[in-house]
Amino acid sequence: MVEKALKVEMFGGFEVMYGEEPVVTKENRNSKVLMLFQYLLCNRNRMVAQDELIHVLLNDEECENPVGTLKNLVYRLRKQLEACGVERECIGYRRGAYGFTGEMPLVIDQEVFASITAQIAEGKLADDAVFEKCLQAIELYKTGFLPKTMGEPWAMGFAVKMQEKYCDCFRTAYRIAARTKQYDKLVDKLCEAVSVYPYEEDLTLMYIKCLYEMNRVKEAMEVYEATTTRLFDDLGIGPSENMKEMFGHISGSKKEVNLSIDDVRSEIRETEYENGAFYCNLEVFESLYRFVVRHMERSGQSVFLMLCTITDLNGAKPGNNEKTKKIIDDMQQAIKASLRRGDAYTRYSPTQYLVMLMEIKQENCNIVADRLRYHFYKTSKRNNEMRFVCKSISAADMDSIMVGEEAQKALWNKEKKD
Template structure:
């Protein structure tokens, strides 16, 4: 009769099965008993002193008898495992220390992951095998190490180390993909990784580059837009120089030539009619503005830049977070709804939008600003807690700043 295997998953959630019998499911509520089991598993190569376990498990609690409480947790863990047929002796005790000592067949996904990472680090495999090993490792990782227990310091220590190994697998795989063209195998995994760690710039850059190399330029640009929006809204920062440089590369070239002017026109036109001003990212806006200024030299048309800034009532820049994100969404909706199709705007900073007003007179800039503020304050009651400041300047005369008589007025 084949001996049952104890299978333990620590990535994407904590789950334990013994043969076909579930012992602990990912839906199980995190508890001190489970944390004890997790800690013993992560330190399976040694007996853990009871003082260490008391510090890890009970430091946030006031216990009259910490040793007694620990013994009770060990007892409950043994009973849990025993109820599913796992031998009681798998949690051993020796000279004031506990350890997971079971000798039954055992598979722990964290150890499998570590083994694959070790094989990759040793080298000796050809590029194809290394690539496959990297994909195998990131597949095991799922959504990270013990996500329900990430608030525990000891879990964080393990998680940071494993996350770096996870990212390093992608770096190695990307270098191989760049040589072999296996971008189609890597891109889906990178997309999942960016969803887990949206602020890990290396992962985002590799993902966008993969899409670009696969000639999925539109998706690459959309991924860039999503990444910069997250940085503005969640962290209050703009894209790095590396991100901007990559955007310039993917937006300034095409992977394939197209000799049909009709097809080119069809590809670059707007796919559907949209009312309101035209939104573009800052890099595109800068190029568009420079072109318009050149065109003004011949056409003589009037163009103004308007900087729309959000502050609290004391004039302080709002802190990044969900509330500010919602407020800036209202600003964007107000700009789009209030301006003409021939106007353009962009996100200039976490708390600012920059607008280019075409064919407008100086005295009408205040009218536009009033309309923007009206629509902004109308959108939500929470917006009444903020100041919406609009300042305009002529593109033809960058030395004369026009604040307007009531540019700082709250409605």
């Protein structure tokens, strides 16, 4: 007769089965009893002192009889296990410590995950075996270690270690995929990983690279755009240099050769007519601006840059919260609605947009600014709690300043040499 075992899932939620009988389901709410169960499982190879358990479970809460409270929690856990046919003696007590006895067979996904990652780290397997092991570990991990218990310091310590091993599996698998062109086996798993850890840059970069190598360039660009927007909105920072370099790589070339100029034109044109100014990310805007400045030398057209900034009524940067995000969205809509199709704009910082106004005079910049503010304040009453500040400068003036500074520096260097 095959002996039953406790089958424990800690990734993606907490679930325990004894044969076909559910002991704990993922729908169960967190409780001190469940936390005791989880902690003993995570430390099942040792007896845990009752002082340690009291510190973990009660977390310095005021309690007249902490030892009695712990005994009560152990009693309730044993009763819960016993109700499902598990021997209550599976949780033993010895010399002021509690722990699982060796007689109870346990299968824990965390231990399986740790075993697989240890085999990968040994470096004794061939690449194809390592790749499969990485995929197995990634599949086990799901959405993270004990997600409902992440607020507890002890669980966070375990979770951080598991997450690092999870990311290492992706790094190892990607290196093999890049050599063997098995991007298709990794791309969907990276998509899931990025949704779980949207700020883990390595995962995002690997995901974008996989999409690009599979000739899904448009999707790669969309992931980049979504990532930079999230960084601005949630963390108040722009993309890293690695991210910018990746964007330059994927936007600077196509994966396929196209010999038909008609097909190329059809591919790069706008798919549908859209009113309002043209939005692009900062990297594209910089290239667009540099081209326009060059074109100005021959055309003589007037181009102005306008920096639009949101501050609170005291002139300070607003807090990074949901309310501010909605106000920034209103700011973008006001810019898009107020400008012409021939103008361009970009997100310059978490609370700023940069606009390029084509064929316009200095006096008309104030009219544009008034129109922007009108649309912004008209959108929502909450916007009246903010200041919408617009500052403009001629692209020609700014460029001549830059050129002048460079010329002065070159002259100073020449005189120094002479």
